[in-house]
Amino acid sequence: MRQKIVIGTRSSKLALWQANYIASCLAERYPGLEVTLKHMVTKGDKILDVPLAKIGGKGLFTQELESAMLNGEIDLAVHSLKDMPTELPTGLTLAAITERETPWDALVSPEYKTLACLPVGAKVGTSSLRRKAQLLKARPDLKISDLRGNLDTRLKKLETEQLDAIVLAAAGLKRLGWEQLITEILPKEISLPAVGQGALAIEARANDQEILQMLAFLNDEDTSYAVIAERSFLNELEGGCQVPMGVYGCIENNELYLEAAILSLDGQRVIRDTLCSSPAGAEDMGRRLAQRMYVQGGKEILAELLDGEQEEKK
Numbered sequence: 001m002r003q004k005i006v007i008g009t010r011s012s013k014l015a016l017w018q019a020n021y022i023a024s025c026l027a028e029r030y031p032g033l034e035v036t037l038k039h040m041v042t043k044g045d046k047i048l049d050v051p052l053a054k055i056g057g058k059g060l061f062t063q064e065l066e067s068a069m070l071n072g073e074i075d076l077a078v079h080s081l082k083d084m085p086t087e088l089p090t091g092l093t094l095a096a097i098t099e100r101e102t103p104w105d106a107l108v109s110p111e112y113k114t115l116a117c118l119p120v121g122a123k124v125g126t127s128s129l130r131r132k133a134q135l136l137k138a139r140p141d142l143k144i145s146d147l148r149g150n151l152d153t154r155l156k157k158l159e160t161e162q163l164d165a166i167v168l169a170a171a172g173l174k175r176l177g178w179e180q181l182i183t184e185i186l187p188k189e190i191s192l193p194a195v196g197q198g199a200l201a202i203e204a205r206a207n208d209q210e211i212l213q214m215l216a217f218l219n220d221e222d223t224s225y226a227v228i229a230e231r232s233f234l235n236e237l238e239g240g241c242q243v244p245m246g247v248y249g250c251i252e253n254n255e256l257y258l259e260a261a262i263l264s265l266d267g268q269r270v271i272r273d274t275l276c277s278s279p280a281g282a283e284d285m286g287r288r289l290a291q292r293m294y295v296q297g298g299k300e301i302l303a304e305l306l307d308g309e310q311e312e313k314k
């Protein structure tokens with residue numbers, strides 16, 4: 001067994017909370033093990049003034065950590081699973097996926113409290129196409145403005161940019177002890193979460209058997225099945241563009257349920273579908289659901305998105 005483990009982490013409050021959480025799980029499990037954190041900066045931390053959907057590119061929050069893992073500077077990295085590309089660089093693997101924290105999106109609106117209570121034309125901040133499209137579906141009157149940055153930056157912007165509400169992942173707020181700021185949890189009928197939202201991914205070198213064995217206890221089986229299906233769904237649909245879509249998998253009575261929605265950017269068109277199968281078929285199920293929704297009209301929405309992106313590049 002290894003005497004020392006180095007965890008690479010981004011320096012945002014949330015990233016540090018997550019890395020410290022895994023460090024403490026390891027220290028508790030392996031008394032005597034020396035666990036240290038190495039702070040690193042990723043491209044996603046540097047570019048703060050451009051909406052995520054515009055920067056595009058995969059692995060915005062992961063690439064620098066991955067290089068450091070491959071060259072042996074760090075042994076593992078703790079990520080929010082939802083920030084991870086569906087395909088990892090050669091030589092790296094997901095060593096464990098932790099039990100999911102609440103997967104839902106949360107509304108923070110000190111004045112109006114709920115989506116239903118927001119006045120006509122209210123200004124809502126969010127950083128993702130997925131949230132934007134789903135919000136507009138429920139409330140076409142809303143003015144959505146871009147909201148980037150760490151959780152604390154985004155919360156501050158609620159005041160400084162005079163927003164009536166912002167939408168964030170409930171999991172992040174909970175982890176940082178800011179749960180009391182949530183004024184409404186958006187149900188999945190309104191806002192289906194992003195792939196892997198709420199789960200942590202522990203990434204390590206694929207050939208480092210010792211570390212992989214040491215990390216295995218962190219893996220939560222039910223969460224793993226659910227996110228394998230979600231990631232497989234995403235992987236099947238990904239066509240080199242950001243898609244406004246939400247997907248949520250969960251295990252109930254030993255069955256895996258998968259629910260997804262693909263939306264047009266303005267939220268006016270929605271394809272929504274569900275599948276249920278045995279957990280062992282998770283990957284296949286994600287693919288099947290994606291293919292089914294593609295035929296049901298997902299194809300047209302995706303084509304429009306690609307056209308839109310090309311128009312912008314002209």
Ligand SMILES: NCc1[nH]cc(CCC(=O)O)c1CC(=O)O
Pocket residue numbers: 080081082083167168169170171172196197198199
């Ligand atoms: N995109 C940023 C991001 N990546 C992970 C989380 C926290 C939630 C999680 O662990 O899924 C957040 C914040 C947010 O979406 O509001």
